[in-house]
Amino acid sequence: MIENQSYAFGCAPDAVDPNIVPKRKLYTGAEMPGIGLGTFGSDRFTGAEISAAVIEAASVGYRHFDCASVYGNENLIGQSLKSIGEAGVTREDLWVTSKLWNDKHGEDDVIASCKKSLADLQLNYVDLYLVHWPFPNFHAPGCDVTSRSANAKPYIHDNFMKTWREMEKLVEMGLAKHIGTSNMTVAKLKLVLRDAKIKPACNEMELHPHFQQPELFDFCIDNGIGPIGFCPIGSPTRPDRDKTDTDTVDIEDPVIKSIAQRLGVHPAVVCVKWAAQRGQIPIPFSVYRNEFLGNLISTIIDPLTDDEMRAIASIDRNCRLIKGQVFLWKEGQTWEDLWDINGEITPA
Ligand SMILES: NC(=O)c1ccc[n+]([C@@H]2O[C@H](COP(=O)([O-])OP(=O)(O)OC[C@H]3O[C@@H](n4cnc5c(N)ncnc54)[C@H](OP(=O)(O)O)[C@@H]3O)[C@@H](O)[C@H]2O)c1
Numbered sequence: 001m002i003e004n005q006s007y008a009f010g011c012a013p014d015a016v017d018p019n020i021v022p023k024r025k026l027y028t029g030a031e032m033p034g035i036g037l038g039t040f041g042s043d044r045f046t047g048a049e050i051s052a053a054v055i056e057a058a059s060v061g062y063r064h065f066d067c068a069s070v071y072g073n074e075n076l077i078g079q080s081l082k083s084i085g086e087a088g089v090t091r092e093d094l095w096v097t098s099k100l101w102n103d104k105h106g107e108d109d110v111i112a113s114c115k116k117s118l119a120d121l122q123l124n125y126v127d128l129y130l131v132h133w134p135f136p137n138f139h140a141p142g143c144d145v146t147s148r149s150a151n152a153k154p155y156i157h158d159n160f161m162k163t164w165r166e167m168e169k170l171v172e173m174g175l176a177k178h179i180g181t182s183n184m185t186v187a188k189l190k191l192v193l194r195d196a197k198i199k200p201a202c203n204e205m206e207l208h209p210h211f212q213q214p215e216l217f218d219f220c221i222d223n224g225i226g227p228i229g230f231c232p233i234g235s236p237t238r239p240d241r242d243k244t245d246t247d248t249v250d251i252e253d254p255v256i257k258s259i260a261q262r263l264g265v266h267p268a269v270v271c272v273k274w275a276a277q278r279g280q281i282p283i284p285f286s287v288y289r290n291e292f293l294g295n296l297i298s299t300i301i302d303p304l305t306d307d308e309m310r311a312i313a314s315i316d317r318n319c320r321l322i323k324g325q326v327f328l329w330k331e332g333q334t335w336e337d338l339w340d341i342n343g344e345i346t347p348a
Pocket residue numbers: 004007037038039040041066067132182183204205229230231232233234235236237238266268269283284285286287288290291292294295322
């Protein structure tokens with residue numbers, strides 16, 4: 001296990017009983033662990049480091065792992081899940097999410113992609129299978145935000161529903177217990193809810209104190225869609241290619257820092273704690289035991305006060321970090337066009 005000497009979490013237990021970690025009930029009646037471990041190492045961590053962290057995280061009480069084919073490490077995480085099972089954790093106690101990548105939206109690709117993830121993860125089913133992005137697109141992993149695909153396409157609802165029909169088949173075939181969306185907007189979700197036979201159980205979306213997406217968050221809650229929050233700490237060490245000059249840093253916010261001081265924790269832990277208390281399902285990433293243990297412990301200790309929750313609500317900066325520039329489909333667009341900010345789907 002990698003040691004990270006720069007961080008200390010005082011007087012903490014060595015592990016958390018998974019039974020006391022908060023659960024989120026989905027419209028199907030299923031309960032998912034209210035915090036998961038992210039597994040996207042970008043170009044900073046190897047698959048071996050991440051799959052080792054998955055085993056260690058399970059040993060301290062994590063039962064929910066957020067995976068995706070594009071992270072390129074599902075085969076190694078599969079070996080970890082096998083070890084976790086051999087150590088006595090039952091399949092029913094685990095929650096494993098995987099995701100359909102953007103170049104696999106075609107009708108012949110969805111079931112095959114899920115089966116490939118299942119083979120890599122050494123599972124018979126995933127608990128949740130998400131359409132990773134609503135745009136079908138090919139771009140190389142790790143490419144620059146200025147990269148554009150010659151055949152990039154806008155969101156075409158009829159095409160998305162063809163993909164969604166295949167997603168629904170995964171549930172019917174027993175390969176996925178639940179299906180869901182990611183990186184959606186209210187406008188797109190309204191159409192999916194109107195036309196889906198099996199509605200999305202979850203929507204994975206960017207959520208952190210400086211990007212709270214109140215409208216989409218409330219829409220998900222009101223429609224029984226579990227909001228899974230990615231980049232819950234504001235992804236402070238993401239690669240420079242994913243940063244812009246106007247991005248703000250959640251863990252440097254004075255409100256977050258002062259609550260962290262009161263609790264004697266790193267500001268990152270406050271971001272995770274706020275997320276779980278607000279009712280989203282954060283999936284913070286870390287390969288460091290002290291960090292992922294601290295994040296897990298935050299969900300079981302005394303809640304933040306009402307004043308602290310109000311103070312964090314007031315620091316929203318509407319600062320989207322994962323802007324999705326590579327999905328832009330024609331000249332003259334800005335990344336805001338991907339996010340239907342006027343409440344209507346941006347015309348093709
Ligand atoms: N659906 C999607 O499109 C999508 C998009 C992005 C991400 N995701 C998912 O969301 C997960 C999390 O996103 P993310 O990794 O970008 O951002 P994040 O979880 O907000 O930030 C992760 C970073 O925060 C630091 N950190 C974590 N816990 C800490 C602690 N207790 N104390 C101090 N620092 C701490 C670590 O930095 P150091 O490594 O420097 O210690 C870690 O690399 C991903 O792994 C992936 O599973 C999904």
